[in-house]
Each structure stands twice: as structure tokens, then as C-alpha cells.
Amino acid sequence: MTMHQTIDPAQPQPSAQTPPTRATRVQFMAEDDKAMLRAARDLTKGLGDAKPAVYWPDMLLSAALGYAGVAVTILSGNLAIQIVAGLVGALAFYRAEMFIHELTHIHRKALPGFRTGWNLLVGIPLLTPSFMYEGVHTIHHKRTQYGTMEDPEYLPLALMKPWSLPLFVAVALLAPVALLFRFAVLVPLGVxxxxxxxxxxxxxxxxxxxxxxxxxxPEGAFAKRVRWQEAGASVWAIALLASPLAFGWRPLLIALAVLSLTALLNQLRTLVAHLWENEGEEMTVTAQFLDSVNVPPPGIAAEIWAPVGLRYHALHHLMPSMPYHDLPEAHRRLAGELGTGSTYEGANHPGMLVLVGRIARSTMIKRPGGTKQG
Structure with missing residues (x-):
């Protein structure tokens, strides 16, 4: 059906240079853009199967580079080499660790052995076994809980005080020490x-x-997974705390410093994963999508700070079970079909600095009565 728009000559018309208005969360709080949701379903047919030939090499290589980077940082006596190796190790471990996000969404039978392999090679050694995300992240995707007080992964950061942002980022530096204390001290005490x-x-x-x-x-089969993962992480954490008796404090402190950088990178990504503009209201799927962030190509930096498909975080909220390796093609299809000025384009943003600036400016706006949090 062709739609005709009547132009009122008395009203000023947008010039050819005026960019189209970006779709926003507020527009779709009550009703979804059903055409976009249908397009997301129809245009991505043929995608969605997790490929072991992609997952395993990516995870294994990332983990290997992470361990190599930490080893060189510890063993080298050259400061420049230590800095480069530490950065490589932090980035590689960051990518390896982000597979925990995939584990929460892929079907348990899709990649035989991958969950166990990831926990043994990455999750337990980095003291972030998969139980710490499984059963938690799925709440963040529930239609009636995203962005509400029940959402474990949401804070209205854009509506909070300006000092909240640097504090939110800086606290991540303490994460490795906190995890070491949790597994080495609190778990044995809890017994x-x-x-x-x-x-x-x-x-x-x-x-x-x-x-x-x-x-x-935890309940059922998940409780069993929690027990072995937690026990493994606890034994490993105790061994780490005991390691200075044999090797001195230097190796442990360097490893913790590298992992602190990994945690900082993840916290910066988290800061720009959403616009954080909702204050407890239930949202439609479209509103959730527009409160989330895609940072699509052509820029390559986002592939570093938002790895394993996380540069398509808004698209992920439309299709949570889509494997990370299929998200670029899904985005290409949707962007090509829906085009400029579409609701879909409203979730696309140019990069981290622009997003941080937007959120920071929002925190400086004086609001009547303040916000509920912050």
C-alpha cells in the first residue's frame, strides 16, 4: 500500500541537509514497532546455529594469548615488553572471558563440552565461573524485568549524579581482589x-x-554445576594466595594487575552497553532495543572493546539466542532492508567516546526531585 503525505506550505519543511529524527525509547514505551520485529524474524532465517568450528578456536586462542601475555609480563625484565605483554594479556583474557555471555544463551546441547572446557580453561582460573552469569543474565532479558528494580544488570546511570560514572568504572579495578577473597575466604567459611x-x-x-x-x-542440575565450579574456583584461589610462599608476591601481583585491566575494559563496555535512561518502568521489546547500543562497522575499535559480538548489543536484545558469529550478517541484512531513518537505525551509535559523553551530559541535567537511585 502506498502512503501519500500532504505537505502544508505554511509549515517549514526539513531541508535535504536535515538528518532524520532518531527513534528513541520514549516513543515505544507502550507499543512495539511490529514491522521491525517481523523483519528481525524473517530476515535472519538461516542464521542462529552455534558453530563449534568458530567457538572453540576463538576461545582457545584467546585464552592461550592471555596466559602467554601474563607469563611474559611476569618473566620479562624489560619494562616496555612488560607493558605490551600485559596489555595483550588483558585484551586476550577479556575476549576469552566474554564467552561467558554466550554460555548463558546457547542451548546446552549446541556445543558439547564447551561450557566445561571454558570453565576449566578460563572461568575457574580467572575466578569467574559460568554460574556467576548463568541464571542472572537471563533476568536482564525478561520482557517485564529489563530496566526495572529486579534487573540485576541495570542502573539508571544516565539519571544519576555525575560522580557515579567515574566511581562505577573505577570500582572494577578491585574486582580481582574481591573475587580472590570470595573464593579463598568466604567459600570455605560458608561451609x-x-x-x-x-x-x-x-x-x-x-x-x-x-x-x-x-x-x-540454585536448584536441580544447576545446583550441581555450582558446587563443582565453586569448589574448583575455591581451591584455585587458595593456591593463588599460598603461591607467594614459593614464588614471592611479584607473580601474583602482576597477574592481579593484568586482570584488573581486563575488569576495567569490561566495565567501560558495560557503561556504554545501554543508554541507561529508564527508571524502573516496564518497557516493550522495541524500547529495550532503543535503550541498548549497537556500534556497527566501519570502525574496528569496537571489535576490541566490545568483542564476541557485543558491539551488536542492541541487536542481541532483539535476538538473544543468535550466536555471536552470526550477528554481523544479521545486522547487515536488517540495516540494508530497513534503511536510514528506521527504528532499527535508532540503536546504532558511532563509538565509545560519543556514548560516554552522552551519558555524562545526561548526569549533569538537573531534574525535579532527583532520581530514585544515585
């Missing part, structure tokens, strides 16, 4: 003190940013 066990599980067992989130006790 004999039930109150410590409950506190550790409810408050310190999820990779979340909402301080009000309380995790429910």
Missing part, C-alpha cells in the same frame, strides 16, 4: 557458617551491577 554461605550466594555470586539484587538459591 561451616550457614549465614556466610547465604550472604555470599545472595550478594556475591552474580556478575551484576544492581546493588539491590539478591540471588535465589
Amino acid at each position: 561451616v557458617i550457614p549465614a556466610v554461605r547465604r550472604f555470599t550466594w545472595q550478594r556475591l555470586s552474580s556478575l551484576s551491577i544492581n546493588p539491590d539484587f539478591r540471588r535465589k538459591a
Whole structure:
């Protein structure tokens, strides 16, 4: 059906140079853009199968580079080499660790052995076993919980105080030490003190940013996975704390410094994964999409700071089960079909600095009565 627009000569018309108005979350709080949702379903047919030939080499190579980088940083006596090796190690471990996001969405039978392999090679050694994200991240994707007080991965950062942003980023530097304390001290204490066990599980067992989130006790097969992953991480953490007796403090401190950089990178990515403009209201899928962020090509920097498909974070919220290796093609199809000025384009942003600037400016706006958080 062809639609004709009547032009009122009394009203000023946009010039050819005027960019189209960007779609926003507010426009779609009550009703979805059903045409975009249908396009996301129809245009991505043939995509969606997780490929072991992509997942395994990517994860293994990333982990190997991470360990090599840390080893060179510890063993080298040249400061320049240490800095380069430490940066390579942090970036490689960052990419390897981001596969935890994929583990929460892919079907458990899609990649036989991948969850166990990732936990043994990455999750447990880096003290972030997959149970810390599984069962938590899925809440973030629930239609009625995204962006609400029940969402473990949401804070209205754009509506909070200006000092909230640097604090949000800087606290990540302490994450490796906090994880070491959790697994080496609190887990063994929890075996004999039930109150410590409950506190550790409810408050310190999820990779979340909402301080009000309380995790429910694990059940069934998931509880079994928690037990072996937590036991493995606890034994490893105790070994790390004991390692200075044999090797001195230098190796452990260097490793913690590299992992602090990894945590900082992830926190910066988290800062720009959403626009953080919702304050507890339920949102449609389209509103959630527009509150989330794509940083598509041609820029290559986003592939470094938002690896394993996370540069397509808004698209991921449309299709949470889409494997990371299919997201670039899914984006290409949707962007090509829906075009400039579409709702889909409203979630596309040029880069991290622009996004940080937008959120920072938003925190400086004085709002009547303040916000509920911050």
C-alpha cells in the first residue's frame, strides 16, 4: 500500500541537509514497532546455529594469548615488553572471558563440552565461573524485568549524579581482589557458617551491577554445576594466595594487575552497553532495543572493546539466542532492508567516546526531585 503525505506550505519543511529524527525509547514505551520485529524474524532465517568450528578456536586462542601475555609480563625484565605483554594479556583474557555471555544463551546441547572446557580453561582460573552469569543474565532479558528494580544488570546511570560514572568504572579495578577473597575466604567459611554461605550466594555470586539484587538459591542440575565450579574456583584461589610462599608476591601481583585491566575494559563496555535512561518502568521489546547500543562497522575499535559480538548489543536484545558469529550478517541484512531513518537505525551509535559523553551530559541535567537511585 502506498502512503501519500500532504505537505502544508505554511509549515517549514526539513531541508535535504536535515538528518532524520532518531527513534528513541520514549516513543515505544507502550507499543512495539511490529514491522521491525517481523523483519528481525524473517530476515535472519538461516542464521542462529552455534558453530563449534568458530567457538572453540576463538576461545582457545584467546585464552592461550592471555596466559602467554601474563607469563611474559611476569618473566620479562624489560619494562616496555612488560607493558605490551600485559596489555595483550588483558585484551586476550577479556575476549576469552566474554564467552561467558554466550554460555548463558546457547542451548546446552549446541556445543558439547564447551561450557566445561571454558570453565576449566578460563572461568575457574580467572575466578569467574559460568554460574556467576548463568541464571542472572537471563533476568536482564525478561520482557517485564529489563530496566526495572529486579534487573540485576541495570542502573539508571544516565539519571544519576555525575560522580557515579567515574566511581562505577573505577570500582572494577578491585574486582580481582574481591573475587580472590570470595573464593579463598568466604567459600570455605560458608561451609561451616550457614549465614556466610547465604550472604555470599545472595550478594556475591552474580556478575551484576544492581546493588539491590539478591540471588535465589540454585536448584536441580544447576545446583550441581555450582558446587563443582565453586569448589574448583575455591581451591584455585587458595593456591593463588599460598603461591607467594614459593614464588614471592611479584607473580601474583602482576597477574592481579593484568586482570584488573581486563575488569576495567569490561566495565567501560558495560557503561556504554545501554543508554541507561529508564527508571524502573516496564518497557516493550522495541524500547529495550532503543535503550541498548549497537556500534556497527566501519570502525574496528569496537571489535576490541566490545568483542564476541557485543558491539551488536542492541541487536542481541532483539535476538538473544543468535550466536555471536552470526550477528554481523544479521545486522547487515536488517540495516540494508530497513534503511536510514528506521527504528532499527535508532540503536546504532558511532563509538565509545560519543556514548560516554552522552551519558555524562545526561548526569549533569538537573531534574525535579532527583532520581530514585544515585
